[in-house]
Amino acid sequence: MVLLRKLPGMPGWPAALGLRLPQKFLFLLFLSGLLTLCFGALFLLPDSSRFKRLFLPRRATASLPRSPPAAAEPRHASPAAPRRPREKLRTAARMAGPNRTAPGPRQQPQGGESRAQPAGSEPPARDTRAPFRFDYERFRRSLRHPVRGGRRGEDPETRARRMKIKEMMKFAWDNYRQYALGKNELRPLSRNGHIGNMFGGLRGATVIDALDTLYIMELQEEFQEAKQWVEQSFDLNVNGEASLFEVNIRYIGGLLSTYYLTGEEVFKNKALQLGEKLLPAFNTPTGIPRGVINLGSGMSWSWGWASAGSSILAEFGTLHLEFLHLSELSGNPVFAEKVMNIRRVLSRVEKPQGLYPNFLSPVTGSWVQHHVSIGGLGDSFYEYLIKSWLMSDKKDSEAKKMYDDALEAIEKHLVKKSAGGLTYIAEWRGGILDHKMGHLACFSGGMIALGAQHGPQDSRQRHMELAAEITSTCHESYTRSDTKLGPEAFRFDAGSEATATRLSERYYILRPEVVESYMYLWRLTHHPKYRLWGWEVVQALEKHCRVESGFSGIRDVYSTTPTHDNMQQSFFLAETLKYLYLLFCEDDVLSLEDWVFNTEAHPLPINHTDFRAAEQP
Ligand code: DMJ
Numbered sequence: 220m221v222l223l224r225k226l227p228g229m230p231g232w233p234a235a236l237g238l239r240l241p242q243k244f245l246f247l248l249f250l251s252g253l254l255t256l257c258f259g260a261l262f263l264l265p266d267s268s269r270f271k272r273l274f275l276p277r278r279a280t281a282s283l284p285r286s287p288p289a290a291a292e293p294r295h296a297s298p299a300a301p302r303r304p305r306e307k308l309r310t311a312a313r314m315a316g317p318n319r320t321a322p323g324p325r326q327q328p329q330g331g332e333s334r335a336q337p338a339g340s341e342p343p344a345r346d347t348r349a350p351f352r353f354d355y356e357r358f359r360r361s362l363r364h365p366v367r368g369g370r371r372g373e374d375p376e377t378r379a380r381r382m383k384i385k386e387m388m389k390f391a392w393d394n395y396r397q398y399a400l401g402k403n404e405l406r407p408l409s410r411n412g413h414i415g416n417m418f419g420g421l422r423g424a425t426v427i428d429a430l431d432t433l434y435i436m437e438l439q440e441e442f443q444e445a446k447q448w449v450e451q452s453f454d455l456n457v458n459g460e461a462s463l464f465e466v467n468i469r470y471i472g473g474l475l476s477t478y479y480l481t482g483e484e485v486f487k488n489k490a491l492q493l494g495e496k497l498l499p500a501f502n503t504p505t506g507i508p509r510g511v512i513n514l515g516s517g518m519s520w521s522w523g524w525a526s527a528g529s530s531i532l533a534e535f536g537t538l539h540l541e542f543l544h545l546s547e548l549s550g551n552p553v554f555a556e557k558v559m560n561i562r563r564v565l566s567r568v569e570k571p572q573g574l575y576p577n578f579l580s581p582v583t584g585s586w587v588q589h590h591v592s593i594g595g596l597g598d599s600f601y602e603y604l605i606k607s608w609l610m611s612d613k614k615d616s617e618a619k620k621m622y623d624d625a626l627e628a629i630e631k632h633l634v635k636k637s638a639g640g641l642t643y644i645a646e647w648r649g650g651i652l653d654h655k656m657g658h659l660a661c662f663s664g665g666m667i668a669l670g671a672q673h674g675p676q677d678s679r680q681r682h683m684e685l686a687a688e689i690t691s692t693c694h695e696s697y698t699r700s701d702t703k704l705g706p707e708a709f710r711f712d713a714g715s716e717a718t719a720t721r722l723s724e725r726y727y728i729l730r731p732e733v734v735e736s737y738m739y740l741w742r743l744t745h746h747p748k749y750r751l752w753g754w755e756v757v758q759a760l761e762k763h764c765r766v767e768s769g770f771s772g773i774r775d776v777y778s779t780t781p782t783h784d785n786m787q788q789s790f791f792l793a794e795t796l797k798y799l800y801l802l803f804c805e806d807d808v809l810s811l812e813d814w815v816f817n818t819e820a821h822p823l824p825i826n827h828t829d830f831r832a833a834e835q836p
Contacts, residue, residue: 351550354832355482361827366480367435368808380754381803385436387760387770388796391787392433392441394769395425401452405787407769413786418470419461419514423453427473428793431821434480435809436800449474450485455492458515463500463508464534466493468599468819469789471541476821478548487548494545494554503581506560510534521581529578529587535561536600539607539618540817550831566621573628574647575600591647593629594660594708599818601625602662605670606815610825613673622670626682634685637711641695642688645711654711656692661705661732662818664690665739669811672743687744690736692717694752697733700776703759705733719777728772728784729764731794731820738798742806753802760795794820 391405399405402412403424418424426445433442471490478486499517500508507530512519521528539558546555564584565575571589577596578587593601604622608615633644635654644660646653664686671682695717696705704727706719719725734756741749763781764770770791773781797820801808814822 352832353487353548353550354830357832358479358824358830359482361830362813362824364807364810364813366809366813367437368805368810370805370807373805377750377803380750380757381800384757384796384800384803385438387757387765388429388432388436388792388800389438389441390765391770391792391796392429392438392445395429395787395792396441396444398768399425400448401426404789405769406785407766407771407787408783408785410768416460417462417465418459419466419512420457420459421455421461421466421470421514423448424469425787425789425792426453427470428789428819430473430477430486431480432792432797432800434477435797446483446485449489453489455489455496456515459513460511461514462534463497463510463512463519464531464537466497466514467538467541468817468821469793471497471545472817472819472821472823473793475541475544475548476817476823479822479824491545491549494542494549498553498557501557501560505564505581505584506557507564507579507581507584508535508538508557508561509581526578527580527587528582530581532575532577532579532597532600533595535579536565537603537818539603540610540815540823543607543610544823547826547830562617562621566617570628572632573624574632575625589647589649591633592657592660593633593644593663594646594657598659598662601629602666602818605666606817609669610815610823612825612827619673623674626667626670630685635711637716639716641692641711641717642685643692643711643717644689655708656696656711656717657708658693658696658705658727658730658732661689661693661696662735664693664736668736668739668743683744686736687740690733690740690749693733693736697752697756697759701779702727702763702773702776702781703755704763704773704776706776725775725777726772726784727764727776728786729760729770729788729791729795731790731798734795734798734802735820738802741802742811750802753799757799790819 394407395405398407398410399412401422403415403418403422404413405425406413414422426448430442430445430449433445471493474486474490474493477483478490496514496517497508497512500512500519502519503509509519510522510525510530521530525531538561542554542558546552564579568579568584568586571586574591575597576586576589576591578590579585580587591597601622604618604625607618608622611618613619629644633647633652634642635645635652636642637654643654643656644663646655666686667682667689668686671679671686673679674682693705696709697703699716699718700706706725706727707730708719708721708724709715709717710720711717713720734753737749737753737756740746741753760770763773764783766783769787771783772786772788774784775781809816809822813825815825816822
C-alpha cells in the first residue's frame with residue numbers, strides 16, 4: 220500500500236474503488252502478481268515446512284526431500300529407494316551373503332512394463348534421520364597390506380622390467396593428455412581424440428580408467444593431472460545413449476577404486492551420482508536391466524543387435540561388485556537390491572544342461588537364444604560370481620554355488636582338447652559346439668585359478684591344471700603369430716590349432732585378457748614362465764603397437780609389418796598395463812587378500828567388516 224500511495228497519479232486505497240476501468244484492470248493485475256509472489260516466497264524460505272503444510276496435503280509434504288547436507292555428502296538415495304527403518308537400511312547395504320542382503324521380491328508394475336523414471340526429474344528420496352558416513356580411516360586400517368606394497372628384496376631384472384612398464388604407462392598417458400585430454404580415447408596416429416558412442420555423452424573414459432593405474436605406479440604428477448580433470452571438467456549432466464555395462468565397469472569401477480585407494484571424496488561422490496543415473500535401466504518387468512540407457516532422460520532399451528529385445532548375460536551379470544560398493548558407500552540399499560534381484564532371477568531360471576545362455580528377455584525372464592560362451596557376451600558374468608563370493612569375505616555362498624555349478628557344466632560340455640593337445644573352451648549353439656576361443660575368453664585361466672584356491676583338494680588340483688592349460692593355450696595363440704600378439708579369435712578345426720582362420724579375426728586391439736591370466740597364475744603358482752610370457756608381450760607391444768604418439772591396436776597379428784588401427788583403448792591403461800605391472804611386483808601390491816579386480820581391472824576391497832561410521836549426532 221505504501222508503494223501504491225507513491226505511484227504518480229495513484230490515490231490512496233479507499234479511492235482505488237473509484238478508478239476508471241483500465242486503471243482497475245492494471246491494479247488487479249498488479250495485486251494478483253503480488254499475491255503469487257508472496258505465496259511462492261513461502262517455498263523459498265529455509266525451512267518452510269510449517270507453511271507448506273498449510274497448503275499441501277500431509278503425505279505430499281512428508282515426501283519432499285530435505286535440503287542437501289554438507290557439500291561433500293553425495294545424494295544417497297534414488298527415486299526407487301524404498302524408505303525403510305534405519306537398521307534395515309544398514310543391513311541391506313552391507314556386503315553380505317544373499318541371506319543378509321536379500322530384499323523382498325521386486326514389486327512389478329501390473330499390466331506390463333513400468334516407465335523409466337527420467338534421471339534427475341525428481342530429487343531422490345533420502346534417509347533423513349542421520350547422515351550416513353563411510354569410515355574411510357577404519358577401512359584403510361583393516362587392509363592386510365599397504366596398497367602399494369611394502370616388501371623389499373626383489374632382483375634388479377624384475378625391477379627394471381617393472382620400470383619399463385611404468386614408462387609405457389607414462390608414455391600412453393602423456394600422449395593422451397597432450398592430444399586428447401577430455402575425449403574418451405587417444406587416436407595416436409592422427410593425434411587427436413575419439414569420443415565414440417558407448418558412454419552416453421560422458422567424456423574422459425581414459426582419464427577415469429587410468430586413475431588407479433597411475434596411482435599404483437606412483438606416477439604422482441600424472442595422477443594429479445587426472446584428478447584435476449575429474450574435479451574441474453568431468454560433467455555428469457549429459458544426454459546420450461550409454462552402455463550400462465561399459466559405464467559401470469569403466470566409470471563407476473574406476474571412480475570407486477580410486478576412492479578406496481586415495482580416500483578423495485570427489486571420486487566417491489561422482490561414482491554415487493553416476494550410479495543413480497543408471498537406476499532407471501532396471502525398470503523392467505523382471506528387474507533385469509536393459510543394455511542401453513539415456514543418461515539424461517533415463518529411458519532405456521535393448522541393443523538393436525540383441526535378439527528379440529533381450530539383455531546380455533555378460534552385461535547385466537557384471538554389475539554386482541560395483542553396485543554392492545555403491546550401497547556400502549552411500550548407505551542406500553537400492554543398488555544392492557537391484558543386483559540381488561538379478562541374482563534371484565538367474566538362480567531360478569532353468570539352465571539348459573546347467574549352462575547359462577547369453578540372451579535373456581527382461582520382460583519374461585526366460586532365455587531368448589541358446590548361445591553359450593565363456594568369451595564375449597558371457598565372460599564376466601562367471602567372473603563376477605566367484606569374485607562376489609571373494610568380495611563378501613567368502614560369505615556369499617549362493618554366488619559360490621552358482622559359480623561351482625556353472626564351472627562344472629562348462630567342464631562337462633565345453634572344455635575340449637585339440638588334436639595337438641591344447642585345452643580350450645568351445646562355444647555352444649543350441650547343443651552344437653563351435654570350436655573357437657575368443658581373446659576375451661582368455662581371462663578364464665585367471666578366473667579358474669582364482670576359484671580353485673577355495674575348492675576341495677581334488678577339484679582344486681584339477682582346476683589349477685585346467686587354468687594352467689587354458690592359459691598355456693592362450694599363450695600359444697600369441698606365439699603362433701608373427702607379431703607374438705594374439706588374434707581376436709582362434710580356432711581348433713580344419714587343421715588350425717590356436718590360430719585365426721578368418722581375416723576378420725586377425726586383429727589385436729591392446730586387449731588385456733591373456734596378461735590378466737598370466738598375472739593370476741604368477742601370483743598363485745610363482746612359476747617363472749608367467750613372467751617370461753608377460754615380458755614377451757611387453758616386447759611385442761613395444762615393437763608393433765608403440766607409435767610416435769601412443770600405443771595403437773594392429774589389424775593383423777600375422778603380418779610382420781602390421782597396419783595400425785589408430786586407437787589407444789582406455790582398457791590398455793586400466794588393464795593391460797596394470798596387469799603387466801603387477802606381474803612384476805611383489806604379491807603385496809594390491810594383494811589378492813585385500814582386493815578383487817572388477818572386470819576392467821579396477822581394484823575393489825574385500826569386505827572384512829562393516830565400515831559404517833558411528834552415527835553422527
Ligand atoms: C574390457 O573392457 C573388460 O575387460 C571387459 O570385461 C571385456 N573386454 C574389455 C577388454 O578387452
